[in-house]
Amino acid sequence: MDSLHVAKQNQLQQIGLQKLVTTWLNSDSTPVMKSGAFSLLQKTGFVPKGMTESVFLESLVDGAEVRSGIPKNSAIDKLHQGLQLLSEAKGGAFAHVEEIEMAINRILNSHDHEKAKLPIEIHSMQRKNISAEKLTPLAFHLLQNAFAEAIATKAVGGKIEVNDLIGYLNMDTEQVSESKGKAAELLFKSLNEPPEAQYARINEKLVLSHVLAADFQSIDFTNGPSVAHQLKEMTKILGLQLEHALINLPGDDLADFRNDLETLKPLLLKLLNEQIPAAIKEMAEQILNRITAQQILSQENGPIQNLLLTLPLNLGSTQTDLTLQWSGRKTKEGKIDPDYWRVLFYLELGRLEETVIDMQVQNRIIKVTVINGHGATLEEAAGQYLGILRENLGKMDYRLSGVSFVNPVYEKERDLRGKAIPFSEAGSYSGVDIRI
DSSP, X not given: OGGGSSSOHHHHHHHHHHHHHHHHHOTTSOHHHHHHHHHHHHHHTSSOTTOOHHHHHHHHXXXXXXXXXXXXXXXXXXXXXXXXXXXXXXTTOOSOHHHHHHHHHXXXXXXXXXXXXXXXXXXXXXXXXXXHHHHHHHHHHHHHHHHXXXXXXXXXXXXXXXXXXXXXXXXXXXXXXXXXXXXXXXXXXXXXXXXXXXXXXXXXXXXXXXXXXXXXXXOOTTOHHHHHHHHHHHHHHHTTTHHHHHHTOXXXXXXXXXXXXTSHHHHXXXXXXSOXXXXXXXXXXXXXXXXXXXHHHSOEETTEEEXXXXXXXXXXXXXXXXXXXXXXXXXTTSXXXXXXXXXXXXXXXXXXXXXXXXXXXXXXXXXXXXXXXXXXXXXXXXXXXXXXXXXXXXXXXXXXXXXXXXXXXXXXXXXXXXXXXXXXXXXXXXXXXXXX
């Protein structure tokens, strides 16, 4: 369930440090973001406190000769070979920085360290010790290339990931583990404390905000397909499809069914069969009953198909529930009729408080009613988007008849406030559908 939520601390701990390293090494990051990311790496202890970026890069060059056990022809291997060349350059193996750059480019183009050696006539030139100030930019260039290749390899199914790079940058596994925890604390603190909090500098706050916005908002509410995908994933994880999976149990391949058994409902059923404290048992039963109730209420009623879905949702630091109540008729083929349906949408927010959206569709004509105690404010804010809504609905062959904003305090129909109205209250279906 944590994978569906925004910024859960254990999720932050798993990939928070990765994201800081990513921001530092990503060529698309601005200098301010890079400096902020490196500063945060110092605060986590991943980079020793007080050690500047140039000194850290120089320490990587000095330690390159003692590394071993690196997979051949990997992104980390190329990084290692390049740092070894820089280490040799510090000892006077090259005459000019340009020669080192040529050798590094040969390594990055998949030539190994030995083949990257320069022709004899160049080596016969007078050698000199090249300053660390000229070598550290090359070391950072190597790191950026290793990072870019690690990301590209991961994208096509390879095994090289940012974690391999983290292990190369800091071989102390205990320190890395501790740094992951501290990175999670910093991100979690950024999520829950006001922007004016003085625990981080401006460049660090930019990085923390960027990481949280890019990687811990699981649903992009500006993207319809993304929302639809997440809703489907949530129904699977809750175990709402367990009975369907049991009915359609495959004969031979049980791999997919095992995945169905790792969802919330079957895990709760398993937990209730164990010896557990009474308080935990009561809580597990409540959650199980809530899931089962959704399944019972989501049923066919004659030609009408009903669906009730309540899902946990995190918006920033606010935890709430999203409830969707959908009903619509079916075609003669048993499929959902896209021309006639109704959706009730319930959401409790921190500042807007309780919001109900009633969307009715008749012959592909859509009427939307927004019921909220701040109706006038919402109407003013939504005005600029109604044209876009009408246009996009038109692309899907729907016509918007209007959007009205209702303050429930001044309305007689107060039953739309409060909890979702169960389908059972509507009574059983009987008779003939007549539309005029």
